[in-house]
Amino acid sequence: GAVVSQHPSRVICKSGTSVKIECRSLDFQATTMFWYRQFPKQSLMLMATSNEGSKATYEQGVEKDKFLINHASLTLSTLTVTSAHPEDSSFYICSARDIARGNNEQFFGPGTRLTVL
Amino acid sequence: AQSVTQPDIHITVSEGASLELRCNYSYGATPYLFWYVQSPGQGLQLLLKYFSGDTLVQGIKGFEAEFKRSQSSFNLRKPSVHWSDAAEYFCAVGANAGGTSYGKLTFGQGTILTVHP
Numbered sequence: 001g002a003v004v005s006q007h008p009s010r011v012i013c014k015s016g017t018s019v020k021i022e023c024r025s026l027d028f029q030a031t032t033m034f035w036y037r038q039f040p041k042q043s044l045m046l047m048a049t050s051n052e053g054s055k056a057t058y059e060q061g062v063e064k065d066k067f068l069i070n071h072a073s074l075t076l077s078t079l080t081v082t083s084a085h086p087e088d089s090s091f092y093i094c095s096a097r098d099i100a101r102g103n104n105e106q107f108f109g110p111g112t113r114l115t116v117l
Numbered sequence: 118a119q120s121v122t123q124p125d126i127h128i129t130v131s132e133g134a135s136l137e138l139r140c141n142y143s144y145g146a147t148p149y150l151f152w153y154v155q156s157p158g159q160g161l162q163l164l165l166k167y168f169s170g171d172t173l174v175q176g177i178k179g180f181e182a183e184f185k186r187s188q189s190s191f192n193l194r195k196p197s198v199h200w201s202d203a204a205e206y207f208c209a210v211g212a213n214a215g216g217t218s219y220g221k222l223t224f225g226q227g228t229i230l231t232v233h234p
Contacts, residue, residue: 042226043225044207095222106222108160108161108162109160111159
């Protein structure tokens with residue numbers, strides 16, 4: 001149980017285009033999902049907290065108009081990187097918290113490798 | 118604000134040797150603590166977690182960790198390392214208080230483990 005999927009696993013796009021990444025909780029409901037970014041040889045940095053049915057909460061320094069987050073259902077959150085640039089190339093990882101467990105454990109997706117040319 | 122320090126960026130051990138990865142945290146109350154492992158290009162796998170109770174926590178793959186409040190530490194140990202343990206290990210602290218910080222994870226910088234045959 002507690003499986004999180006991400007799609008796509010890899011994406012290459014041209015500079016200036018937008019890319020959408022999906023995060024799904026496959027066998028549980030998640031009112032809260034988190035989006036992280038990991039640059040090569042670095043740790044995970046929280047970008048935003050996504051709450052079902054409400055606006056996402058962004059961490060300081062993260063542009064909300066560039067990284068659009070939609071959490072339309074209890075099993076799906078999407079991150080759209082708008083007008084992507086090469087510096088947005090990174091590994092994006094989502095996680096989800098199972099509301100039924102009632103604790104602070106997050107389950108992580110396998111990540112999406114974004115390369116912007 | 119919560120923070121995590123993993124003092125060792127890179128550790129090399131011989132297969133069969135014991136292992137200890139250090140983690141120190143800063144948090145105003147009793148934290149939720151986690152250890153994750155990440156293989157190259159992959160997502161995060163939870164090794165073990167501490168929420169409350171017994172301060173010695175057993176995890177998967179033969180790993181254990183001990184929560185020491187007096188030292189603000191949560192070091193990861195394994196008595197005999199296998200070649201397949203080579204990966205990057207992340208310690209994380211989660212907020213257990215309510216409000217906007219609840220559920221947020223702060224990760225340490227990571228420790229890369231190399232295992233020599």
